Amino acid sequence: MGLRAGDRALDVGCGPGAALAAFAARLGTENVAGVDPSEPFVEMARSRVPGADVRVAAAEAVPFDDDSFDVVVSQLVLNFMTDTPAGVAEMCRTARRTSASCVWDYAGETEMLRVFWDAALEIDPDAPDEGRVMRWCSPAELEELWKRAGLREVEVGELVVRAEYDDFDDYWAPFRAGIAPSGAYCASLPAARQEALRQACFRRLGRPGGAFELTARAWFAVGQLAR
Ligand SMILES: C[S@@+](CC[C@H](N)C(=O)[O-])C[C@H]1O[C@@H](n2cnc3c(N)ncnc32)[C@H](O)[C@@H]1O
Numbered sequence: 001m002g003l004r005a006g007d008r009a010l011d012v013g014c015g016p017g018a019a020l021a022a023f024a025a026r027l028g029t030e031n032v033a034g035v036d037p038s039e040p041f042v043e044m045a046r047s048r049v050p051g052a053d054v055r056v057a058a059a060e061a062v063p064f065d066d067d068s069f070d071v072v073v074s075q076l077v078l079n080f081m082t083d084t085p086a087g088v089a090e091m092c093r094t095a096r097r098t099s100a101s102c103v104w105d106y107a108g109e110t111e112m113l114r115v116f117w118d119a120a121l122e123i124d125p126d127a128p129d130e131g132r133v134m135r136w137c138s139p140a141e142l143e144e145l146w147k148r149a150g151l152r153e154v155e156v157g158e159l160v161v162r163a164e165y166d167d168f169d170d171y172w173a174p175f176r177a178g179i180a181p182s183g184a185y186c187a188s189l190p191a192a193r194q195e196a197l198r199q200a201c202f203r204r205l206g207r208p209g210g211a212f213e214l215t216a217r218a219w220f221a222v223g224q225l226a227r
Contacts, residue, residue, distance in 0.1 A: 001100045001222060007031065007070040012059045012091055013077030017045030017052075024049045033069070035062055059087030067096045074101045076218070078145075079134040088149045092225060099151055100222040102159055103142070107131035109217035112163060116175060116182050119200035123193060130181055142221035151223025159218045168208050172198060 003009070009023045014034030023032040033053040036042050045054045057063045059074065059081050072095035074087070081087040091099045104110045113130060120127035136145060139156045146154045165171045174180070176194075178187035186194060205212065 001071050001073060001098055003027065003071060008033075008068070009071045009073065010034065010062070010064065010069040010091075010094060012062065012072060012074040012087070013080065014045050014054065015041045015076075017041075017048040017054070019073065019075045020045055020049050020052055020054070024052060033064065035059070058082070059090055062090040062094050064094050066093050068094050070096050071098045071100070073099075076102065076104060078103050078136040078142075079106075084136050085145065085148065088145055092149050092151065095225055098222065098224055099146075099149070100220065101142070102218040102220040103134075103137045105158075105217040105219055106134045106137050109160070109215055111214040112171070112216060113182060115201055115204045115214075116186075116197075119197055119204050120185065122200050123196050128181065128185060137219065139219050142219055146221045146223045149223075150226060152226055154221065154223040156219065156221045159220055161216050161218075162213050163216055164211065164213050165208075166211055168202055168205065171205070171212075171214075172201065175201075 003026055007027055008031045009027055011020045011023060011034040014020045014036050017034065020032055020034045029049060029051040032049065034045050035055050035057040037056065037058040039056055042054050042056050055063055059077065060083050072091040074091065078084050078101050106113060117127065117129040117131060121129060136142065143154060143156045175183045175186040178184055186197060189197065
């Protein structure tokens with residue numbers, strides 16, 4: 001994103017504030033702000049980064065003036081927006097220099113979710129696989145979105161991370177708890193089908209007896225404002 005000392009940064013869809021905290025460590029709390037439509041997430045972000053300007057709002061109507069920030073970013077959010085081009089237009093309106101986003105590669109190398117949805121499709125061919133239903137999650141779609149928003153010097157690429165799990169239960173816990181679209185689907189299943197899904201995931205992961213790691217890939221787009 002080309003952050004520079006003294007920059008002001010806005011995190012759109014900041015959730016509980018992981019990226020916000022990273023921005024604050026680089027730029028100072030007084031130079032970072034976040035918005036998210038979820039009040040509990042906004043509360044968590046405020047307590048994680050005390051002093052940051054975190055507001056309850058959606059990407060489609062960001063409550064900041066034009067050119068308020070040097071850099072405006074959204075992390076793992078584009079596919080959840082109600083009107084993604086409008087959300088990106090708001091990111092560009094509030095940014096003076098740079099607009100950047102990343103999204104999970106739901107259809108490919110995000111192993112945690114791929115294992116889950118491939119197992120779900122095994123027992124239910126109509127399962128709402130995020131690799132099929134999520135938009136704005138391919139490099140081509142991101143590039144088009146960024147160029148149509150009028151951004152220049154557009155770069156698109158991959159960010160790859162490794163996630164560590166203590167054991168299979170550590171992997172399974174968020175699904176069982178109903179977190180995210182995958183968890184909501186899992187929680188909607190009757191007990192016997194949920195158990196069949198759990199066993200299919202366990203098998204697809206190679207029946208891990210202890211700790212293991214999975215890879216997750218996000219696609220990113222970054223572009224510069226023409227002003
Ligand atoms: C996968 S989480 C990512 C959170 C955070 N950016 C992170 O990386 O940890 C998706 C976030 O998008 C937020 N969200 C959903 N719809 C949104 C919208 N229309 N505008 C902005 N954020 C939205 C959710 O509340 C949630 O915090």
